[in-house]
Amino acid sequence: NGKNISSSYYIKEGDEIELWDMEERAPLPYDMPIKIIFEDDSLAVVFKPAGLPTSGNFYRTLENAIQGKLANSLNNPLKWPKPVHRLDSPTSGLVIIAKSIHARIELGNMLQNRMIKKTYCALLIGKIEKDVRIDFQLEGKDSITELSVIEYKESLNNNHITKVLMKPITGRTHQLRKHAALIKHPIIGDAEYGEKGNVLLHKGLFLCAVKLKFKHPLTKEEINIEIEPPKKFDKLMEREFVRFMKYKNE
Structure with a gap:
């Protein structure tokens, strides 16, 4: 209704709600070879080297290193590919990367429900x-x-x-x-x-x-890597x- 309100406000029928989308800043690509194990239009699975943070407020991260290395999704793409889960920096291994909005939501739900x-x-x-x-x-x-x-x-x-x-x-x-x-x-x-x-x-x-081991977020096919x-x-x-x-x- 043209006013700022607190989170304790109860919404009533007829209220006009305006939401502001915070602009995310695209990550700066980090030049580092990353092995792509699997990729389709929805997601990718890549190998994270030991000593590389998955993401975070750093320049040298897996999230930055994959920028420009994966094909853009043709179906409701994310602004840029994003890791679905994390590995500790000293741990190496497989990480799932979401490329579409649908994949990110579905894989996030699977992760929360221990289905990955x-x-x-x-x-x-x-x-x-x-x-x-x-x-x-x-x-x-x-x-x-x-x-x-x-x-x-x-x-x-x-x-x-x-x-x-x-x-x-x-x-x-x-x-x-x-x-x-x-x-x-x-x-x-x-x-x-x-x-x-x-x-x-x-x-x-x-x-x-x-x-x-997880189900593909779009096809529901079981993926084993x-x-x-x-x-x-x-x-x-x-x-x-x-x-x-x-x-x-x-």
């Missing part, structure tokens, strides 16, 4: 011989992670290293990293929740989002095993 299934590969300190369901509350909220053992090998520095798949049933902040630390098998390279001795110079965090973890995972396990065999009796 994610699987991570990690290297943990110590020997884990069987699959584990981790159920520890984080910040007072139920938090569940399913852990499946792939293999373990002897390590000179850590006795053993175990390669696992981790599936977050819930989605708490730093859930996988916290849960791994809580079961006394922190992720190698985790400077925040692990131990000082497991941070390897220039090697980063050994955690990668390797699988995504899977990649191999970075080569550094197997290289570290093999290097540690060789060192163990060489020096175990010294």
